[in-house]
Amino acid sequence: MPERILCVDDEANILAAHQRNLRKHFAVEVALGPKEGLAVLERDGPFAVVVSDMRMPVMDGVEFLSRVKQKWPDTVRMILTGNADVTNAIQSVNQGNIFRFLIKPCPTEQLAQAIQAGITQYKLIIAERELLEHTLNGSIKILSEILSIVAPESFGHALKLRALVKIFATGCNLANSWELEIAATLSDIGFVSLPPDVAVKTRTGRKLNGMEQDMFDRVPEIGRNLLANIPRMDSVARVIFYHKKQFNGLGFPTDSVKGADIPQGARILKVLSDLSQLETAGLEREEAFKRMRERDGWYDPAILDSAAACLAAEKAAVLAARKGVALAVKQLRIGQVLVADVKLSNGQLLVGAGQEITEPMLERIWNFSKMASIQEPIMVRLPE
Numbered sequence: 291m292p293e294r295i296l297c298v299d300d301e302a303n304i305l306a307a308h309q310r311n312l313r314k315h316f317a318v319e320v321a322l323g324p325k326e327g328l329a330v331l332e333r334d335g336p337f338a339v340v341v342s343d344m345r346m347p348v349m350d351g352v353e354f355l356s357r358v359k360q361k362w363p364d365t366v367r368m369i370l371t372g373n374a375d376v377t378n379a380i381q382s383v384n385q386g387n388i389f390r391f392l393i394k395p396c397p398t399e400q401l402a403q404a405i406q407a408g409i410t411q412y413k414l415i416i417a418e419r420e421l422l423e424h425t426l427n428g429s430i431k432i433l434s435e436i437l438s439i440v441a442p443e444s445f446g447h448a449l450k451l452r453a454l455v456k457i458f459a460t461g462c463n464l465a466n467s468w469e470l471e472i473a474a475t476l477s478d479i480g481f482v483s484l485p486p487d488v489a490v491k492t493r494t495g496r497k498l499n500g501m502e503q504d505m506f507d508r509v510p511e512i513g514r515n516l517l518a519n520i521p522r523m524d525s526v527a528r529v530i531f532y533h534k535k536q537f538n539g540l541g542f543p544t545d546s547v548k549g550a551d552i553p554q555g556a557r558i559l560k561v562l563s564d565l566s567q568l569e570t571a572g573l574e575r576e577e578a579f580k581r582m583r584e585r586d587g588w589y590d591p592a593i594l595d596s597a598a599a600c601l602a603a604e605k606a607a608v609l610a611a612r613k614g615v616a617l618a619v620k621q622l623r624i625g626q627v628l629v630a631d632v633k634l635s636n637g638q639l640l641v642g643a644g645q646e647i648t649e650p651m652l653e654r655i656w657n658f659s660k661m662a663s664i665q666e667p668i669m670v671r672l673p674e
Contacts, residue, residue, distance in 0.1 A: 293316070293338035293412060296318075296337040297309075298321045299322070299343040308320060312402060315402050316405060338408065339367075340365055340366070341369075342355055368404060434475055439650070443639055447563075447570070448478050454565065455470050455474045482512075488506065531556075537589050538587030557589070564589075614669045617668050617669075619655060619664055622655060622670065627646050628641060628644065628647065628668070
């Protein structure tokens with residue numbers, strides 16, 4: 291199917307000429323003026339290329355294409371005008387990121403060549419974005435698998451934190467919540483750097499010596515460094531780096547950043563992570579929030595209030611999610627979700643609750659079942 295282009299002009303005869311001259315080469319749609327152009331984009335978009343006249347009533351081509359850029363950033367944008375003014379050309383490029391600036395009268399062959407170049411550019415943009423998304427998703431999946439194997443307790447906490455983030459994001463209409471969900475999922479990825487005996491101490495609440503405490507404190511920094519070289523993860527890495535920092539500036543990292551200068555995502559994770567830990571320790575949600583309000587200067591007050599409001603009905607959702615079926619190890623399948631922890635007969639945690647069973651995880655459970663006894667049955671939620 292050929293890529294579609296949209297021609298926008300305030301003169302119907304020019305649009306008719308575009309359709310007549312270009313329809314042999316492209317799938318052409320037209321719009322009479324910028325308002326109709328935006329309506330067509332909303333209804334039928336996105337388009338690979340938008341070719342706009344410069345001088346139109348209500349809004350000129352620069353403003354129109356600037357709006358196109360904001361909402362459909364992948365669409366390649368071109369200006370076709372009878373005004374050869376250099377100032378307009380510069381303004382078009384700077385404000386609308388114009389791919390081509392064409393002067394009327396523009397021969398059909400020249401216009402077709404420009405549009406074809408625009409389509410090629412559009413395909414490159416889409417291919418690069420898809421490659422980036424696959425790379426990003428693959429990297430996140432691998433890191434999650436590693437954390438679930440090396441530090442299952444930490445990953446279990448991360449999954450609960452991600453669930454809280456989803457509820458908070460929905461209740462508070464949070465933009466770009468995907469970044470915060472990734473940050474929650476990988477918030478403890480730095481735990482993979484801890485020696486096993488230190489990790490055991492942190493899990494059991496035993497006192498750490500000075501060197502061990504320094505290792506533990508630097509977990510967010512290790513997490514940030516692990517994510518630093520993954521495309522589009524800069525902001526996520528920064529959130530992880532600061533997510534243990536108190537609103538008053540105390541805590542890790544020991545720099546001058548405090549208050550609103552701490553990334554918003556980190557301030558949100560600080561509230562939700564501490565809430566999760568207090569509930570894991572046995573406090574009811576209302577009591578946990580009461581305890582947090584007594585910690586003067588630890589949290590962003592607005593976020594703490596929002597979290598208390600948004601998470602009021604979360605407990606019922608959690609209870610509903612815990613319903614599952616009891617299965618033996620040999621009945622486990624990829625895609626099922628663990629409702630309860632998978633433990634060895636000695637009580638050692640193997641896989642934390644809340645995780646979807648993946649191929650590596652299933653292989654790990656089966657391998658352990660051959661070497662040691664696993665507590666059965668295992669509670670899972672079946673795929674819908």
